[in-house]
Amino acid sequence: MKILAPVRELDELEMLVAAGAEELFCGIVPREWLERYTGAIWLNRRGAKGGSLETWDDLRRLVAAAHDAKLPVFVTLNAPYYTAEQLPLVLDLARRMSEEAGADALIVTDINLLARLSEENLSAKLHVSSVAATLNSEAIRFLMNFGPSRVILPRSLTLAEIGDIVRDAGGDIEIEVFMLNDGCAFEEGFCATTHHHSVGAFCTNLSEMQAEFEWHAPRFTSRRRNWLRRNLADYRRWVWYLNGSGCGATPRGLPYGPCGLCAVPDLLRIGVDSLKIVGREASAFKKMASVRMVRDIVDRARGGTPRLQVIERARALREEPEHCDSGYMCYYKVSAV
């Protein structure tokens, strides 16, 4: 089970390797895309500035240095879809990522792009993004038509569901799951909204909107109205946690945000292949702190530390037990017995 970390530039590499990253992923938004589509249409689910590399030279140097450190680099081409007019450019970018820059895998969502790339015989392997919403074993069987080497499962699967999928996959394909940082209130692959800077994420946006209830059963009493209002407030609190607890950090600077650390022993037992730390756009410090936290827990799990001790350690690392106790910061519900 590997630790997959986000990277945005070569300067972050040494630090991430030292912190314990074992695989890397990144995005690139080259000039030719920006010239054609401005910043309104995202090539890889991140804006052009801040979350992605910008030049081919940057990518080549990053991949070469990562390979020197024995780490593979996966590159995102994970927009939900590309139009007919975009596809030739995207295919060309994929070829360059693989053959020129030496990327080890391309992370793809669009089933059409996946099918086209499967016919290209590129050096890079193909990973199916979580945005493809692979929620069941039958979907993996369908995806196998296109020869991916890995599927990234959505955040919204439970440990039991992940276990079933890994068992059904029978080792024919690697399974990657989310481990730390950003959440998503929606099923990522079935969210048709944009995070464009002018409007922001829909889920957090909703928390600031006026909401009115209409009751469709007999007798809408004030008690029922208050019940609905309290639930809405709880939901908005849950969204706050998904959004990195207001993008905050502990007094020592460790990042808040959705977390699967307590589930590491279970995920190791299940046979998951990779744990994803989210946040290409995050600061270098947040990335490093995130990798350190995950590495600490993974090393204990790998070393055979009893499960409950690992969970205790994970909670201690988060430093804010009230956030853990809220139940809203966890990717996966684990049994503490």
Place this chain on the structure above:
Amino acid sequence: MEWYVHISGPADLEREPLLDSVAPLESSAMLDPLVRLAAQVIAREFGAVRFTGCVFGNEFCEHLLPQPAALEAAFGEARRLGLGFTFLTPYVSNAGLARLRVLLGRIEDTEVVFNDWGVLNLLRREFPRLTPVEGRLLNKSLRDPRIMGVYGETQAASGAAAATLAALRRSSVDSKSYTALLERFGVRAVEMDSLPQGMDLSFADRVRLSVYLPFGFISTSRVCMAAGLGYRKPDKFQPGAPCRHECQTHLVEYTYTNSPFANRDQKFYLKGNTYFYAHTEPMLTALMQEARLGRIARLVFQPRLPMVMS
């Protein structure tokens, strides 16, 4: 062009399958004006519409999968009345897939809309007598009503802005290689929403297209706010958690009061685990024009938000 209506069960088919008869099915005071507006625009453009088929089921939540008897009843009644029948299915977990397998065994020689590649795989392998149709969740396009309508109205039609708007008006089905891929898997029909930024339907000569009105989906989730009503606070909002169909008791209407644009009176609707936008009159009129041009094979009228327990 065909006209279909979304039914919640055989009782809906006791009415004449006419637009005037089914438009009042929506009991929500919030939604009724939106449904009536759609019915008015349809009547203005197409006169007295008679539905020749119905859709049944839902696309968004496996907890709303019907009981086998309910599916059989709806299917049987549609057949008895000589109406076409399409079964809508949602994205599913392995558990939902197992329930769906039972349901698919109760119908034959009819259309099934899939919104999950796993469901397509199941249909192809075990139910070759059912005709797969790609659902609107898998037909990818941005349809964020907060901003896409603004793009459609204000973007200058020149240079990169024009290319951006042109791309936003298209969807995943735009590529010939994509429709060829669907064909390879036995899919010759797709469904979609009418887009707030306008639609480019130039692909429609390669695949049969169904469009829903008057509601489009914005986003959906395995985590359901309504289901949280049945749990203690720390146990709320767990993916796929069992529910008691609390979504059927209420509707939430959001007003975009915090918009950076002029659309601060825009409404969004949450029913259960899914958010919807309603079609505006210009969107409805544009959709009718596309229908007149022959680019749409079927319009599906939904007199209620498509989250009804069958």
